[in-house]
Amino acid sequence: MHDIKISCDFDILEENRRLAKENRKILDDHGVYCIEILGSIGSGKTTLIETICRNLRDTRTKVIVGDVVSEYDKQRIAKLSIEAIGINTGKECHLDAHLIHHALEEVDLEDVDLLLIENVGNLICPADFDLGAHERFIVVSVTEGRDVIRKHPHIFMKVNAGIINKVDLAGYFGINADSLVEDILSLNRDCKVFKISLKTGEGVRGLLRHIAQSIEIASF
Amino acid sequence: MHDIKISCDFDILEENRRLAKENRKILDDHGVYCIEILGSIGSGKTTLIETICRNLRDTRTKVIVGDVVSEYDKQRIAKLSIEAIGINTGKECHLDAHLIHHALEEVDLEDVDLLLIENVGNLICPADFDLGAHERFIVVSVTEGRDVIRKHPHIFMKVNAGIINKVDLAGYFGINADSLVEDILSLNRDCKVFKISLKTGEGVRGLLRHIAQSIEIASF
Numbered sequence A, B: 001m002h003d004i005k006i007s008c009d010f011d012i013l014e015e016n017r018r019l020a021k022e023n024r025k026i027l028d029d030h031g032v033y034c035i036e037i038l039g040s041i042g043s044g045k046t047t048l049i050e051t052i053c054r055n056l057r058d059t060r061t062k063v064i065v066g067d068v069v070s071e072y073d074k075q076r077i078a079k080l081s082i083e084a085i086g087i088n089t090g091k092e093c094h095l096d097a098h099l100i101h102h103a104l105e106e107v108d109l110e111d112v113d114l115l116l117i118e119n120v121g122n123l124i125c126p127a128d129f130d131l132g133a134h135e136r137f138i139v140v141s142v143t144e145g146r147d148v149i150r151k152h153p154h155i156f157m158k159v160n161a162g163i164i165n166k167v168d169l170a171g172y173f174g175i176n177a178d179s180l181v182e183d184i185l186s187l188n189r190d191c192k193v194f195k196i197s198l199k200t201g202e203g204v205r206g207l208l209r210h211i212a213q214s215i216e217i218a219s220f
Helices: A012-029 A045-055 A070-080 A097-106 A179-188 A204-219 B011-027 B045-055 B072-078 B095-105 B177-186 B204-219
Strands: A006-008 A033-039 A062-067 A086-087 A114-118 A137-139 A161-165 A191-196 B005-006 B031-041 B061-067 B083-086 B114-118 B135-141 B161-165 B193-197
Touching: A012 A033, A012 A045, A012 A097, A012 A204, A012 B083, A033 A045, A033 A204, A045 A062, A045 A070, A045 A114, A062 A070, A062 A097, A070 A086, A114 B031, A161 A179, A179 B083, A191 A204, B011 B031, B011 B061, B031 B045, B031 B204, B045 B061, B045 B072, B045 B114, B045 B135, B045 B204, B061 B072, B061 B095, B072 B083, B083 B095, B161 B177, B193 B204
Parallel strands: A033 A114, A033 A137, A062 A086, A062 A114, A137 A161, A161 A191, B031 B114, B031 B135, B061 B083, B061 B114, B135 B161, B161 B193
Antiparallel strands: A006 B005
């Protein structure tokens, strides 16, 4: 009696895949390596981007920052003298390839080695929307609880690297960071997993090395 | 050229409002006070529900737990010998009045004083979907960063109470919990705000008193 029916003019996800492929071609044509960063609110996405920008000084980096309505994250990045393009999704809870397609028109890709895209803080909706990045990272904080990965299997199956952040607080929250590693690997055996603390610096070097190597390999 | 068009058979939000009103009438007819609990992943929604169930022992409580695919939260509640009805939203990132309408059919409302509804962990999509509860609480943790409220104004404008959790960690994260209180009040002057730590118990008594009073007033 009260079923809700939606009819779509065409397949949104299929169209998204087509545009993501176009985006990837644009990036490849310009020799730009692109990493999308996913994760919940407060997991540490923006702090990770700040850390990458501060440490990979010889890498010419630009950032696309997705947020619902505000520009707080964009402003944080801009403080590092890194060009940051903000996308406000309004009430939408994820970026899509179409939004990135337009953002790419605003970026001068000629002098970029690494493009970072920070998605909206959400572990559900962004999963299905390939943006055209070469790698997808997901940041998950030990403060999000022991079940967080098993509760959101879909998105963890669609990433290339899982970054377990705030491991310095694992003891306080009674969380075993290694069991979070196992949770990711049980869903996605090929996923690289990094245990880090962006606050104390623990484990960060290994992650930065991975990113630097990926950029180098892609530039051959 | 690549605009995405969706045509809907009718207004989803209007239909949701109609069903929410129906749900509220069903609850009122049975003398059940209903609180919806919103908040991001790991903010402490399930722990808050556990705390309410453990402490308001004379209140006959049941719980509806929304999750994307899993039953971890439902199982946590059930361990307290509290009846918990799980709703899996699949890939949907919020509950709606239609899902709650069906869940209410599964609950024997005759012997219930308080019905708690835990929404999916998300600060964006659930905002517009009234479920029919009498009060909406939002749980926000200091670990989510200093900008989290200003970054998600929409949902904070639609709640009756804001619960700032994990205040015991505010110092470690360099967060001033009072500025989070101000952020909520600047968006929603009538919002009640509670600063608590579900881990240490700080501030919890005031929140429980508020809930007990609301149930009592509603039962007159």
